[in-house]
Structures are given as C-alpha cells and as structure tokens.
Amino acid sequence: MENNRGSWGSNIGFILAAVGSAVGLGNIWGFPYKMGKSGGFTFLLVYICLAVIVGLTVMASELALGRMTGKGVVDAYRTVSKKFKWIGWLGIIAPFLIMSFYSVLGAYCVQYMSLNLAELSFGLSGIFGATISGGETFGAMLTNPFGCAIFTFLFMVICMLIVKGGVSGGIEKFNKIGMPALFVMLVIVIIRSLTLPNAVEGLKFMFKPGYAVEGGFIEKAPGFVEVLGTAGGQMFFSLSLAMGAMVTYGSYLDKKENLVKNSGVIVFADTLVALMAGLAVIPAAVANGINNGVAVGDITLSGPKLLFVTLQDVFSNMGSAGPLFGVIFYALVIIAAISSAISLMEVMATFFIDRAAEKGQTANRTKITLWVSVAIMLEALLVAVDGLGSNGVWVPGQAAFGVDGWNDCWLDFMDCWSEGVAMPVGSMLMALMIGWELKPEFALKEIHNGNNTGWFTGFYTVCIKFLVPIIMAFVFVGQLQSFFASASNVVLYAISGVILVAFWIFAASGKKE
Ligand code: PFF
Numbered sequence: 001m002e003n004n005r006g007s008w009g010s011n012i013g014f015i016l017a018a019v020g021s022a023v024g025l026g027n028i029w030g031f032p033y034k035m036g037k038s039g040g041f042t043f044l045l046v047y048i049c050l051a052v053i054v055g056l057t058v059m060a061s062e063l064a065l066g067r068m069t070g071k072g073v074v075d076a077y078r079t080v081s082k083k084f085k086w087i088g089w090l091g092i093i094a095p096f097l098i099m100s101f102y103s104v105l106g107a108y109c110v111q112y113m114s115l116n117l118a119e120l121s122f123g124l125s126g127i128f129g130a131t132i133s134g135g136e137t138f139g140a141m142l143t144n145p146f147g148c149a150i151f152t153f154l155f156m157v158i159c160m161l162i163v164k165g166g167v168s169g170g171i172e173k174f175n176k177i178g179m180p181a182l183f184v185m186l187v188i189v190i191i192r193s194l195t196l197p198n199a200v201e202g203l204k205f206m207f208k209p210g211y212a213v214e215g216g217f218i219e220k221a222p223g224f225v226e227v228l229g230t231a232g233g234q235m236f237f238s239l240s241l242a243m244g245a246m247v248t249y250g251s252y253l254d255k256k257e258n259l260v261k262n263s264g265v266i267v268f269a270d271t272l273v274a275l276m277a278g279l280a281v282i283p284a285a286v287a288n289g290i291n292n293g294v295a296v297g298d299i300t301l302s303g304p305k306l307l308f309v310t311l312q313d314v315f316s317n318m319g320s321a322g323p324l325f326g327v328i329f330y331a332l333v334i335i336a337a338i339s340s341a342i343s344l345m346e347v348m349a350t351f352f353i354d355r356a357a358e359k360g361q362t363a364n365r366t367k368i369t370l371w372v373s374v375a376i377m378l379e380a381l382l383v384a385v386d387g388l389g390s391n392g393v394w395v396p397g398q399a400a401f402g403v404d405g406w407n408d409c410w411l412d413f414m415d416c417w418s419e420g421v422a423m424p425v426g427s428m429l430m431a432l433m434i435g436w437e438l439k440p441e442f443a444l445k446e447i448h449n450g451n452n453t454g455w456f457t458g459f460y461t462v463c464i465k466f467l468v469p470i471i472m473a474f475v476f477v478g479q480l481q482s483f484f485a486s487a488s489n490v491v492l493y494a495i496s497g498v499i500l501v502a503f504w505i506f507a508a509s510g511k512k513e
Contacts, residue, residue: 005070005353006167007252013172014253015265020175020339021245022270023182025105026238028333029306032278034234036205036301037218038227044207044275047231051239051267054232054471057463058241058427059263060456061434064446066250067259072350073244075358076251077433080442083507084433090426091244092351095344097418098243100379101411102344103159106337107151107384108308109330111141116315116326134312138305142387152384153377159338160373163345164366167252171342178335185332186276192318192325193284198291202283205301217297229478232471237419239270240340242427244347251350259447260456280329281311288314304388307333348372379414386410406483420479428472429503435465436507473500 008014035043069076077088115137141148162170193199205217222230236242250259285306289299292313300310315326349368356363386393389409397407406416434443440461447460476496480487 005252005350005357006169007254009168009172011254011257011262013168013176014249014257015262015269016175016179017167017171017339017343018240018246018249018262018266019269019273020171020179020336021240021249021343022238022266022340023179023273024238024240024336024340025102025333026234026340027270027274028277028281028336029303030234031238031274032206032282033301033303033306034230035278036282038222038230039209040205040207041209043227043231046227047235048271050228050232050235050471051271053463054468055235055239055241055267056263057460057468058236058430059239059246059267060259060447060460061430061443061464062241062246063250063253063259063263064443066247067253067255068446070251072251072354073247073347074351075354076247081433081437083437084429087426087429087433088244090422090429091242091247092347094418094422094426095243095245095347096376096379097414097422099341099344099376100414101383102337102341103155103376103380104148104152104383104411105304106155106334106341107148108141108304109333109337110151110155111147112137112308112312113327113330113334116323116330120323120327133316134309137312138308139390141308142390145385145387145391148384148387149381152380155338155341156373156377156380159341159345160369162338162342163349163372164369166365167346171346174342175339178339182332182335182339183273185328185335186273186280189280189284189325189329189332190276193280193287196284196287196291198287199283201290201296202286203279205286206278206282217299217301225474226478226481228471228474229481232475233419233424233479233482236423236427236475238274239267240343242423242430243344243418245343248347248350249343255449259449281306284314285310288317292317345369345372345376383410383414405485412483416483420483421476424472424476424479425499428469428476428500431464431468431472432503432507435469436504440464469500469504473497 008017035047065076065080066072069079071079073091074088077091078085081087162174164170165173193202240246253262282301285301286296286299288310290296300306311329312326315322315329318325349365349372352368352372353363353365356368382393385391386395386409388411389395393410395407395410395413397413401407405412406420407413434440443464444457444460447456473496476499477489477492480492480495481489484492
C-alpha cells in the first residue's frame with residue numbers, strides 16, 4: 001500500500017544510520033570490560049567468529065525481512081510467516097523495555113558532560129564536592145531523582161526531535177554528522193589514554209590471554225560456554241539484532257542495495273568501534289588506578305561505574321586538560337547513545353506509521369513520535385527515580401524471590417526481559433522460521449536480489465538452519481546465568497534446550513505453506 005513512509009536518501013546514509021544504531025553504550029562499556037574479564041584475546045576470537053557466523057547471517061536476514069515486506073517488525077513477521085507471525089511482538093516489546101534504561105543512561109552522560117563543561121568554562125569545581133570526583137558525583141546524581149528525571153526528559157526530547165524529522169530528514173541527517181564526529185573524538189581520546197603512564201597494563205587486561213586471572217582482575221578463568229554466552233549476548237546487543245531495529249531500517253532500504261555487503265560493513269564497523277572504545281577506556285582506567293595506588297583487582301571496570309566513577313576519576317586526575325577530555329568523551333558517548341536510541345524509537349514509530357497506512361490513513365509522524373516518547377518517558381521515570389536501586393524504590397519480585405540479578409533494580413529488571421530473554425529467544429525463533437518454515441531460499445532471494453554473492457548461499461543455509469539456532473540456545477543459557485544467579489545450570493540448560501527442540505519441531509513440521 002502506498003503511504004508516506006519515506007526512505008533512506010542514500011546507501012551510505014543507511015549504513016551510517018545502521019552503524020549508529022549498532023555503536024552505542026554496549027560498545028563503550030560492555031565490550032572492553034567483557035573482553036578483559038572473559039579471557040582477552042580468546043574472547044575477541046570467539047566474538048569475531050560469532051559476529052561472522054551469527055551476526056552476519058541474522059543481520060542479512062533482518063534487513064531482508066524488512067526490505068521484502070516494506071514493513072516494520074510486527075507486520076514483517078505477520079506477512080511472511082504462518083507459524084511465527086507473533087514473534088514480531090518480541091521485537092517491539094524489547095526496544096520499548098530497553099529504552100527505559102537507555103534513555104536514563106544517556107541522561108547520565110548529559111549530566112557528566114555538563115559538569116565537565118562547567119568545570120572547563122568556569123572552573124566550577126565543587127558542584128558536588130571539592131573536585132568532580134567520580135564516586136561522589138555518581139552517588140549524588142543517583143540520589144537526585146528529580147535531576148535524573150529532568151535530564152532523561154531532555155535526552156528524550158532530543159531523540160524525539162530527530163525521529164520526528166523522518167528516516168532521511170532526521171535519523172540519516174543526524175548520523176551523517178554524528179558518526180564521523182564520534183570517530184574523530186574517539187581517536188583523540190585513544191591517543192590521550194594510550195599515552196598515560198602504565199597504560200600498557202590496561203592493554204594487557206584487554207589482549208593478553210589469561211592475564212585477567214594472573215594479574216588479579218578476576219579470580220577464576222571463565223569456562224568456554226560462559227565465554228560463548230557472554231560474547232554472544234554482547235554481540236547481539238551491540239549489533240542491534242533481534243530488537244526490530246534492523247528489520248525496520250531494512251524496510252526503508254532501496255531494492256538495488258547489496259545486503260551481503262551492507263551487513264558485512266555494519267558488522268565490521270561495529271566491531272572496530274568496540275575495539276577502539278576499549279583502547280580509549282580500559283588503558284586510561286587501569287593506568288589511573290595504578291598511578292593512584294589502587295590495587296589492580298580493586299579497579300572498577302564494569303557496568304555503569306566504569307563510565308561514571310572510574311573514568312570521571314581519570315579526567316579529574318588529569319590536571320587542567322581533564323575537563324576538556326571529559327567533555328569530549330561524554331559528548332561522544334552521548335552521540336553513540338542518541339544514534340542507538342533513535343533506532344529503538346523508530347521501531348515503534350514505524351509500527352504505528354504502518355498501522356495507520358493499513359487503515360488507509362495518512363500517518364502523522366510528529367504525533368506518533370510524540371506519543372511513543374511519552375510512553376517511553378513514563379517507564380523511564382521508574383529507572384530514573386530508582387537510581388540503580390539507591391532510592392529504595394519497589395522492584396517487582398524482590399519481596400517474593402529476594403534480590404537475584406534480574407531484580408536488583410529497575411534497570412536490571414528491564415534489561416533481563418529485553419536483552420536476557422526476548423533477544424536470544426527472538427533470534428533463535430527467527431532462524432528456525434527462516435531455516436525450516438520458510439526455507440533459506442526465501443530469504444536468499446531477497447538478500448541477493450540480483451547481486452548474487454556466490455559463496456554466501458551455502459554459508460547462509462548452514463548458518464540459518466543449524467548454527468544460529470544452536471548457538472542462540474547457548475547464548476540464552478549464558479544470558480540466564482547472568483541474570484538468574486541462584487538458578488541451577490542444569491535447569492537453565494533444560495529450559496533453553498526444551499525451547500530449542502520444541503520450536504525446531506514446530507518449525508519443521510507439516511507442509512511448507
Ligand atoms: N547496539 C546498541 C549498543 O551497542 O549500545 C544498543 C541497541 C540499539 C540494541 C538498538 C538494540 C537496538 F535495536
């Protein structure tokens with residue numbers, strides 16, 4: 001049906017937008033830390049194998065699904081599948097849940113950039129303490145729900161204004177400037193990070209196999225399945241897969257573009273930026289700790305504290321140039337967060353735009369974007385006010401089950417159901433749908449579309465039919481292990497295995513429609 005959906009202005013515009021979606025908070029704090037904790041170089045190898053086998057396959061599939069149907073995630077699955085028409089809903093609920101905390105984390109970055117900017121412009125040390133010390137600032141910020149809500153609102157307004165501008169007039173335009181700017185800023189921060197005394201210890205943490213254990217960062221080397229689970233979960237989140245984002249972005253893509261090449265470029269660029277972010281963040285954090293007499297094992301390299309405590313301390317200890325690097329660093333994180341957040345919002349906006357078109361109405365993008373933003377703002381308030389559990393806000397399940405990873409705070413609660421459950425299950429089911437219900441040729445026809453990349457056919461068929469569903473089952477176990485700390489491994493493997501086998505039989509049974 002004809003509608004006013006719009007389309008990308010150019011293929012490079014699409015690529016920058018897709019890379020923008022992929023490059024986000026996940027690259028900047030997730031990747032480097034997980035790499036260090038999970039065996040350094042071993043993790044990198046596993047990650048690259050997974051990115052090529054699973055990432056490339058799922059990326060091409062999602063782009064193809066979007067492009068062949070010309071629809072957002074819910075309607076795309078509804079159009080192609082009889083058996084799995086409902087899985088599109090996972091791909092719209094997950095981005096909605098992710099936005100609840102992504103917007104709050106983006107808002108934290110805006111606050112940190114503002115503080116460093118104030119320090120740079122007016123020497124306003126003492127806003128939260130004697131200097132901008134990471135720990136005090138973060139504590140003060142988390143326990144100031146009103147401030148967090150206001151900055152979350154600000155972050156959402158920025159995203160809303162971009163998404164309201166449309167696919168080429170808003171999202172593409174932002175990324176065309178934002179992505180090159182992010183790259184340049186990242187290079188500046190890397191140079192500063194690597195020239196700090198003792199930066200080499202941080203490089204060892206990231207790259208030297210086993211160093212994390214010997215050097216005291218962690219006590220025990222992780223097992224292979226654990227590394228597989230961690231790398232797989234990270235890869236999916238980092239590549240924005242199974243969240244409807246790539247289906248949605250694909251639905252605006254011109255038929256003549258080569259999906260194999262595009263997918264390869266996106267996967268490569270995202271992995272490159274993740275490694276670059278590692279070089280910017282970890283050596284600086286480790287060097288600063290060592291230079292200030294902190295024991296290696298006590299340097300915080302994980303979670304929100306890495307960005308908001310450890311790194312702020314790096315900038316505070318850097319002397320007069322510190323606030324300048326602070327501004328550059330938090331600005332680049334804000335760009336990364338916005339470029340990802342707008343893709344998550346676009347998943348929802350496109351859904352409503354398509355629904356309006358189906359009813360024969362002309363969609364009003366401005367109105368739709370506004371309502372999507374209001375809905376996100378309401379759920380984000382829970383995360384903002386909760387302050388990572390600092391403010392004693394009620395979290396579902398704590399009273400009944402005790403505090404156990406998935407319900408530590410509202411952020412973990414939202415993350416568990418989106419990144420932990422919807423994402424691996426959604427992509428496992430998508431692979432089974434294409435591999436066994438629709439058959440790989442169905443997707444390959446759209447993927448190739450006149451640009452037949454010979455080797456890809458066999459590779460894709462094996463991956464989508466066998467490797468992706470099986471690897472996703474392991475990734476699902478890995479995700480469950482990280483969110484349900486007290487559950488027994490046997491139970492987690494059993495849950496994952498039953499889901500895999502049951503849906504495999506379901507997908508392969510009966511005649512192809
Ligand atoms: N890829 C983003 C990151 O690495 O932070 C997060 C993300 C964005 C996930 C968009 C999913 C998505 F659809």
